[in-house]
Amino acid sequence: MAQRRELMKGNIDSLLLCLLAQRPMYGYQIIKELERKSEGYFKFKEGTLYPALHRLEAAGLVQGKWQMLPSGRQRKYYQIMEKGSAVLARERAQWQDFINAMRLIISPESA
Amino acid sequence: MASSLSHYLESVEESLRLDPSAKGEVIKELETHITDRLEELKESGLSEEEAAATCVKLLGSAKQLARQMYEAYSQGSWRQALLASMPHLLFGLAFALNWWQASIWLLLVLVFILGVALYGWGHGKPTWLFPWLGYSLLPVVVAGLFLLYLPRGWSWLAILIYIPLALRLLYTIAVQTIKRDWLYSSLMFFQVPIIIGWFIVVGHKERFAELNLERLSDFAPWIGLSFLALAATVAAFIRLRQRWLKITVLIVSGLMTLTLVVYQASSGLSLPAFWILISAMFGLFLTPALLERKIKHSRRQPKRRGGFLCQR
Numbered sequence: 001m002a003q004r005r006e007l008m009k010g011n012i013d014s015l016l017l018c019l020l021a022q023r024p025m026y027g028y029q030i031i032k033e034l035e036r037k038s039e040g041y042f043k044f045k046e047g048t049l050y051p052a053l054h055r056l057e058a059a060g061l062v063q064g065k066w067q068m069l070p071s072g073r074q075r076k077y078y079q080i081m082e083k084g085s086a087v088l089a090r091e092r093a094q095w096q097d098f099i100n101a102m103r104l105i106i107s108p109e110s111a
Numbered sequence: 112m113a114s115s116l117s118h119y120l121e122s123v124e125e126s127l128r129l130d131p132s133a134k135g136e137v138i139k140e141l142e143t144h145i146t147d148r149l150e151e152l153k154e155s156g157l158s159e160e161e162a163a164a165t166c167v168k169l170l171g172s173a174k175q176l177a178r179q180m181y182e183a184y185s186q187g188s189w190r191q192a193l194l195a196s197m198p199h200l201l202f203g204l205a206f207a208l209n210w211w212q213a214s215i216w217l218l219l220v221l222v223f224i225l226g227v228a229l230y231g232w233g234h235g236k237p238t239w240l241f242p243w244l245g246y247s248l249l250p251v252v253v254a255g256l257f258l259l260y261l262p263r264g265w266s267w268l269a270i271l272i273y274i275p276l277a278l279r280l281l282y283t284i285a286v287q288t289i290k291r292d293w294l295y296s297s298l299m300f301f302q303v304p305i306i307i308g309w310f311i312v313v314g315h316k317e318r319f320a321e322l323n324l325e326r327l328s329d330f331a332p333w334i335g336l337s338f339l340a341l342a343a344t345v346a347a348f349i350r351l352r353q354r355w356l357k358i359t360v361l362i363v364s365g366l367m368t369l370t371l372v373v374y375q376a377s378s379g380l381s382l383p384a385f386w387i388l389i390s391a392m393f394g395l396f397l398t399p400a401l402l403e404r405k406i407k408h409s410r411r412q413p414k415r416r417g418g419f420l421c422q423r
Contacts, residue, residue, distance in 0.1 A: 026143070027140060027143075027144050028143070028144050028147040028148065045169070045170065045171030045172075045175075046144065046148070046169045046170050046171065047141075047170040047171040047172070047173075047175070047176035048171060048175075048176070048179060050137065050140060050141065050144075050176070050180065051176065051179030051180045051182070051183045052179075052183075054137070054180060054183040054184065055182075055183035058183055058184055058186075073143065073146070074139070074143065075143055076136075076139075076140050076143070
């Protein structure tokens with residue numbers, strides 16, 4: 001579990017950019033979506049999500065905007081920016097290379 | 112019940128070292144998150160109290176959240192680093208290139224620094240402002256020192272009127288800065304022990320407020336170098352992300368620059384004077400931290416009575 005948390009900590013920016021590349025989302029929605037898509041694999045202290053989102057925002061990779069809901073409540077939606085898409089494309093390519101290389105070594109056929 | 116969540120948000124707010132608008136936005140965002148999470152937990156059958164406790168547990172440590180949030184914003188750009196180190200650079204160049212002898216140049220620099228400081232103060236007090244603010248307050252201190260040497264009778268006027276007013280101004284600005292973050296107050300007064308050190312070194316032994324221009328000329332390159340060291344320190348301070356590294360850089364650089372002052376002026380500065388300067392440096396560095404603690408403590412009591420979720 002600790003190892004999983006460490007893995008996630010190192011890749012949280014990529015995970016967030018991947019999700020936000022699909023559509024703009026707010027913090028709580030991101031947590032639920034991450035959990036759903038990873039079938040419960042990615043779970044983390046919810047408080048750590050917001051510093052990560054704000055770090056991406058400060059770096060100009062995403063942009064947060066407050067939106068008023070019909071219920072009168074407000075939510076901050078994050079959307080990916082051009083710079084964020086470029087970073088995501090690079091990280092996707094790196095991950096693809098890494099996964100391919102790992103598969104070549106780890107899979108039983110390679111033995 | 113919800114007091115645990117209210118306490119959690121207060122704890123985050125107290126530990127957050129961001130400008131008031133950014134701080135308000137973070138708290139508002141956490142509030143919306145908590146509202147969503149509470150609704151879901153209560154729908155799953157938990158009582159209000161259980162839902163609040165689970166919500167706090169899922170959020171994790173308030174202090175850690177505040178620290179991570181600080182680190183998200185704490186690293187300034189290279190442009191901000193250059194802007195923050197500019198007043199030290201200006202003074203460094205003034206001495207290194209002997210421009211200090213042209214009093215009109217020094218006057219123009221001081222007016223420029225005051226203008227930039229006023230602009231920054233009126234535009235949300237960005238991080239780069241504080242070194243400018245520190246220099247813009249120097250004439251206030253220096254004028255007070257010179258007023259003490261007015262003809263007999265007039266110096267009492269300075270002591271009774273000018274000095275209390277000047278101290279009041281310095282205290283107000285320091286408190287306003289500390290409310291944002293005590294470290295900015297330390298950054299603001301960072302150059303003061305170095306300036307006092309050089310002032311002692313080049314001053315007349317008998318008449319403290321009078322500078323020995325010949326000695327000033329001899330030491331000008333070293334004075335310039337010490338200001339350039341301060342400029343480099345401030346640039347590093349702005350670029351670093353972790354708070355403990357920022358503090359370390361200020362302390363180490365302050366000590367090294369003071370050592371440079373003493374080393375170059377071994378004939379003019381005694382060991383006790385060196386220790387007084389070191390104490391002044393630590394005093395200027397730590398007093399803002401203690402004042403911040405006091406300010407927070409005095410605010411805490413009335414605030415606890417009306418937390419966000421208690422009002423719901």
